[in-house]
Amino acid sequence: MRSRLVPAVLLAALAPALLGAVPASAAPPRPTDVRFATFNASLNRAAPGELRKDLSTPDDPQARLVADTIQEAHPDVLLINEFDHDPVAAEEFRKNYLATGDKPIEYPYVFTAPVNTGVPSGxxxxxxxxxxxxxxxxxFGAFPGQYGMLVLSKYPIGDVRTFQHFLWKDLPGNRIPPGYYSPEALAKLPLSSKSHWDVPIGIGGRTVHLLASHPTPPTFDGPEDRNGRRNADEIGFWRRYVTPGPAAHALVDDKGRRGGIAPTERFVIEGDMNSDPVDGDSVPGAAGQILTAPRVIDPKPRSAGAAENATPGHRGDPALDTGDFAEPVPGNLRTDYVLPSFPLQVRDSAVLWAAASDPLARLNKASDHRMVRVDLQVR
Structure with missing residues (x-):
């Protein structure tokens, strides 16, 4: 029943062998335009094997809407949150949905790996x-792999670092609720409710690191606020990872390699962080940890649909919201992020939340989240 890490689950049935970072040539490579996106697609099911079954034919209406959304945005590198961990299901989705329809799209490179959701602690x-x-x-999960993650890319993927097993207690400055967990629990409880991945992508002669995660919702707990605290620390992991210093050195991946990302490396932090900068139930400042991290650029992607569906009483700019949640609480929130680092250059950004009068409004029903995409130039 224990989840066993596969460092780079990229089966032959899914894609060609992973390639390393593209070496720099003697002459400086020309700038490359690339679109990064994140989408909590709600492709999770109540029992293991159900997603594989649903995707084995091209007839699942929700999966079709998800695929239509991806095809409409046509990202080059995509992180999907809430895709139950199953390499076969990933291949069925590529074959029966992404490769079909009016705007077929191909992703020759795929990465997925086990996550902590549903793994029994005893x-x-x-x-x-x-x-x-x-x-x-x-x-939190009913079975191992529920609410998993999936990376699809048009560009080669290098040697991925995973932090599935990094313990919460080992995060410098952690917010573990005092006295709530036993010493035995703390010796076993990881920081990541799913996992944290550093996925290097070779683009235009350079490497861009996709930093992917999906922190736990900061709710469904008691006055100890264990989920809110864990959510904040899952987000804060990336701030430590991209900031040189002792806190980064304390981070150890699942292969035993210590430290964060080099200060010269380009990166994009992506995922459903389950945290709005000003509204909602998360710990104050939780999302701000990555929004203000060193070298991070916030493109502030917007949409007409989010502005049209503003939640009364919220303090944040409603056009930035990415999640269509229950009214009045928590209401619509900005929870999904694509945050590139300098020296990547932002060319454009958007949230795919169509206004009611837009023909693309049908795609709003694919998930309670909306896709976020950012167009970058890699120099």
């Missing part, structure tokens, strides 16, 4: 008197 982590519930798993 302990009562949520203090409900039981040890076998979804709240007792290393990350």
């Amino acid at each position: 302990m009562d982590l949520d203090h409900d008197g039981k040890t076998d519930g979804p709240g007792d798993a290393l990350g």
Whole structure:
């Protein structure tokens, strides 16, 4: 039942062998325009194998809307959150959905790996008197791999670093609720509710690191705020990872390699962070940890649909929202991010949330989240 890490789950059935970073040539390469995107596609199911079954034919209406959204945006590098971990399901989605329709799209490079959701801990982590519930798993989930992650790319993927097993207690300055977890639980509880991935992408003679994660929602707990605290620390992991210093040196990946990203490397932080900068239930300042991290650029992607559906009483700019959630609480929020680093240059950005009068408004039903895309120039 324990999830076993596969450092680079890229089966022959899914894609060609992963390639390393593209070496620099003698002459400076020309700038390359590339579109990065993130999408919580809600392609999760209640039991293992259900997603594979749904995607085995081209007839699932929700998967079709998800594919139509991806095809409309046509990103070059895409992180999908909430795609149950199953390499076969990933291949079925590519074959039966992305490669079909009016605007087919091909992704020759694919990465997925195990996540902590649904992995039994054997302990009562949520203090409900039981040890076998979804709240007792290393990350909330009914079965191992539920709410997983998937990276699709038109460009070669290099040697991925995963931090699935990095312990929460080992994060410098962590927010673990005092006295809530036993020493035995802390010795086993990872920081990541799913995982943290550093996925190097070879683009135009340069490497751009896709930093992917999906922190736990900061709700569904008690006054100890264990989920809110974990959400904030899952987000804060990336600030430490991209900031040179002792905190970065304390981070250890699943192969035992220590340290964060080099200060000369280009990166893009992506994913559903489950945290709005000013509204919602997350710990104050949680999202700000990455928005203000060194070298990070916030393109502030917008949409007409989000502005049209503003939640009354919210303090944030409604045009920046990316999630269509229950009204009035929590209401629409900005939870999904694509944050490039300097010296990448932002050419354009958008949230794919169509206004009601737009023919593309049908795509709004694909998920309660909207895709976020940012067009970059790699120099």
